[in-house]
Amino acid sequence: MQKYLNEVSFQLDRHITLITPTAPIQPATHGGRAKCLQRLVRLKLPVPRTVALSFDTVKAIALGRIPDTKVLLSVFDADALVCVRPSSEDPDWGGPTTMLNIGMNDAACARLSETLGAGAARALYRRWVQTYAVHVARLDPDAFEEIDEDAPDALEQSLRAYEDEAEEPFPQDPATQLSEVLRSMARSWESVSARLLREAKGAPVDAGLGLAVQEMALGLGRGESGSGVLQLVDPETGLPQVTGRYLSQSQGRDALEAGKKALFLTTDPRGPSLQERAPEAFAELLEHAALMRQRLRAEMQVEFTIENGRLFILDGIVVPASNAAAIRIAVRLSEDAIITPQEAVMRVKPRMLSALLHPQVDPGATRDVIGAGIAASPGAATGRIVFSATDAQASAAREEPCILVRRETAPEDVRGMHAAVAVLTERGGMTSHAAVIGRGMGRPCVVGASKMRFQPQRKQIVAADGRVFKEGDIITVDGTAGEVLAGAPKMQAARLDDAFRTLLKWADAERDLRIRVNADTVEDAQTARDFAAGGIGLCRTEHMFFEPGRLTVMQEMIFAATPEDRRAALAQLLPIQRADFKELFAIMAGKPVCIRLFDPPLHEFLPTDRAGLRDLAEALNLPVSDVTRRVEAMGEYNPMLGLRGVRLGITVPEIYAMQARAIFEATLEASREGDDPVVPEIMIPLVSARREVEIVRARIEQEASAVRTERGRDFTYRLGVMVETPRACLIAGDIAPHVDFLSFGTNDLTQMTYGLSRDDAGRFMNDYVQQGVFEEDPFHRLDQNGVGELLRIGLERARAANPDVIISICGEHGGNPESIHFCRTLGMDYASCSPFRVPVARLAAAQAAI
Ligand code: PEP
Ligand code: MG
Incomplete structure (x- = not known):
């Protein structure tokens, strides 16, 4: 032979x-x-x-x-x-x-x-x-x-x-x-x-x-024989340390499965370690491991067997490291000149970063523990209980964070796990489906919470102390501690270590696509600043009106009988908005801030239940019947395609006028002597006709002139349009000469291109993806063939008509790595995404450029 x-x-x-x-x-x-x-x-x-x-x-x-x-x-x-x-x-x-x-x-x-x-x-x-x-x-x-x-x-x-x-x-x-x-x-x-x-x-x-x-190298014999694994790093932290296990008279991965019985490699308080038992084989093993790190250009887990003192290397796999460790390993390999910084950037999967970005329960928070299990995937998240993958998707479509609660998960639950902010299962261990997939996705996950009773048929879970939590109730899954908590304890933002920052610094050096953030609140803006976002790409101003105190004034404005009454109500909102914007400008410290004018249908601000209607009637000093009738009259059959966005701007001009004034006054107040002046960006939503832009533009300019005259000071601003209707894409060449920038709102654009309600699609998305109708949920990953074609057309026509126009994306896809690649290929200037996706987007943009 x-x-x-x-x-x-x-x-x-x-x-x-x-x-x-x-x-x-x-x-x-x-x-x-x-x-x-x-x-x-x-x-x-x-x-x-x-x-x-x-x-x-x-x-x-x-x-x-x-x-x-x-x-x-x-x-x-x-x-x-x-x-x-x-x-x-x-x-x-x-x-x-x-x-x-x-x-x-x-x-x-x-x-x-x-x-x-x-x-x-x-x-x-x-x-x-x-x-x-x-x-x-x-x-x-x-x-x-x-x-x-x-x-x-x-x-x-x-x-x-x-x-x-x-x-x-x-x-x-x-x-x-x-x-x-x-x-x-x-x-x-x-x-x-x-x-x-x-x-x-x-x-x-x-x-x-x-x-x-x-x-086979047997691992059995009369001399020192056995098997084990060795790695040169701690797989939890990625820091250098010889770790692994060895078991005498054993084979394969027995040592890993033997748990406490297996020996440590270098020192073992329980008896002689491998190093002490077989010093020569151990020294040889270390040498081989170092050579493998150097030449295979990765931290390797070495599978070895010793047969009567003689060492065999059976296999090497890349160390199965935690997400934090994987990043540190990539950075250290590059610092040791084994791989280049570009390779380090390419080695970290964007989802690894997102797993690290999860908040934790604040150590000082009161913990109302209602169950415990295995801490299968780290991080903590709060949401409403749902019992099926379909409900989880429906909930995500409504932008309502949910916790997927299952006896155990199966492959058909994967999409639901994606949609949920955390996963809780009754059964399973560290390597169960929920645990493995949860970790892969970076979803906080507690499995094997067997002391709680899971009653999915009755849509409830029962805590060890008998308390019942039903579908829709809010709980928190702490995947780091392996505990389930009632309610929403105080959270602590993710802490990012030096390796994380180094890697992103390297990523920034490579990328040519700027990354901004979608931020509506001071907290969002602060998170974004910590994640080094290049500015705010979308501030959805309507979210600012939902806060208590403001909502009533908003409702008064909506119910105003005359333009004068409406202006009076808006005059109360003006200083509030001005303060909001001033704060955002201050936090972003000179970085661009793009403020979108009011977008949703007005009736979203009105109550739907009796108690709410009565409260409103009291606040407005009107009979309940009167209020009810008017609320009903404002209802629309298809509100997302109804009186919203720029259509409100055209028909109820006082709202945009107030917002423009608030932006301009905040601009002047935030522009301090000596600093570069603030140059705000104002964005008009849901445009589908050039004339809409012309009319709103003229009114905004009028407001700007008024503020300049009143304050005796000058300022500039940039005006842009959200391209989020198919028609806006097609006539982008008509619109572009009238604006400084265009931003693709791919959430609405996807909805309208498919004729697929973004609020209801979750109900059947699972079936669609499972049956291969859609390769992926188009609200999650941009549909390059259809919606992407509209982006291409819009971009080309806009640039042909106005070569200086700045073009970006601010739909949810702006944080999706594959979609970011696509937007870069199209030649966009920046992508804007939600705060916790900013690091992921920075990395993805770098990977697209390398
Ligand atoms: C969009 O439609 O893509 C968008 C960013 O706006 P919103 O999600 O607020 O409709
Ligand atoms: Mg939109």
Whole structure:
């Protein structure tokens, strides 16, 4: 068989490739693990002999075309046992579990009894029979459950149980065992649940699986033998520290599963550590790990086995690090000149940043704990309880934060988890679906809250102390502490460490798309300033009127019988708005602030229930019947397409006049001597005709002149239009000469392009995405083909008519990494997004530019 070891003839046959330094192995054909093993072989590390099966081969195996496993086994030592490891293109996509000890049979057991002792050999054989029975032959695990592993005839009992269940003896032929293992692993990759799971992690529909068949280093023996993992960093913090586990007389990842029984590597208060037991092997291991870090250009988790004092490196995977650690690792690798800053920027997935940006419960807050479970994904969030993924999406569409409460989650809940601010489950552990997916998405998540009673049918959960929380009630999930709290405790904003800031500084040096923030409040603006946003791209002024005290004046204004009455009510709102704007200008300290004039339908400010109507009647000193009638009269069949945005500006001009005046007065008051003067930006919403812009522009200019005359001081401002109706995109060339800037409001634009209500689409979005009608929720990721085409047309026509016009996006898509890439490709000047997405957007913009 020596001929197969010749590096030139690495190809045993079309299907089987011996991993040598020059074999044609690529992640896209044989998977990431096979490629990594080849790199280790190139570094001359002590890797047991391995052959790789390509994606195509494994696909054929799943269809029943198994390669000649006798030929395959001939690569290895005649008496060797082998293992099979999955090798998907991206290790994140998972795969079937590794199968160890293939080839174990009566003869091998007799042979190993001589070297390991009968007890160890028989235990190994028994374990293999049971693993094979359950994972390969798919026999009922119960058939083996009763067998006492310490019984002297445990092996014989297992072989008998196998024969009873399978109705044939346990296969003795190693080639048969290997064929069956390959078949079972190939098939399990094709199963529906495996497919859904990997697709949730971003794998394409046709993602392939490769397999690596490796000669076993046993980890058992009379000299120091065992297995473990080692990494050179702390996976929680990313700081340098040798971490890992080692378990004597063990195999594979036993050491990781052994929990407290496994030894530490360097010092262990419980007894000799690996370093003390096998100093030479340990020193060699450290050397290999350092070489792997340097040459594989990543922090690696090294899987190793020691057999009678001799070290083998079985595998290396990128350290499964926390989000914070992953960022620190990328930064440190770059600081150590192993990767470039650009590579560091490219290595951090935008979602990793968003996970770090989650607020925590303030340590000083009162905690009304109503349940506890496993802290599966960090961060804390407050929202209303919902019991289904569909309700979660509907709630998100209404912009109402919700907590998804489930007994346990399944792949079909993934979209609901996306929509929820946090997830709570009754069942599950650290690696349950909810936990894994929750962490991946950066959603705070508590799983296994088994002391609470979950009664989804009755739409309620019952706390340990008997308190009942129903659908719609507000709770807080603290995924850092693993606790569920009643109500909304005080939160603390996320704290960002130096590595985070360094990475974003590098990102900023690369990007050519500016990032602004959508901020309506002082808190938003402060968060945005901390996240180094380049200014405010959208301040939705209507949110300022919902505060208590202001709402009543707003209602008086809406109910005003004459323009004079309306102006009187607005005169009360003027100083309030002026103060709002002044504060925003001050916080943004010279950075641009874009204020959008009033947008929603007026009746959104009016009460809908009886109590509210009575309150309003009292405030206005009118009969309830009168108020009710007028509220009803203001109702619209289709308010989002009704009297809102610039249409209000045209028909009720006093509102925009007041807002323009408030902006101009605030501008003068905020512009201090010596500093650069504030230059506010004013944006008109929902435009669909050029004339709308001309009329509003003239009125705003009139207000500006009035303020200049009254105050005896000059100022400038910029005027822009929100492009959020399909017609505005099409006539952007007509509009652009009249404005300084255009900002695409892709929320409304998506709604109107699809004819899809942004407030109701959540109800069926799940079905649409699951059935492949939409690849993704178009309110989440910009639809490049349809809505994107309108953006392209709008942009081209606007720039052709006015080359100086500044163009941006301020819909929710402005914080979505793929949409940011697209906007950059179109040539926009900036993207504006919600405050906590600013760092993500900065990173995504840099990645688009690199
Ligand atoms: C938009 O429509 O995209 C937008 C930013 O405005 P709003 O979400 O306030 O309608
Ligand atoms: Mg809009």
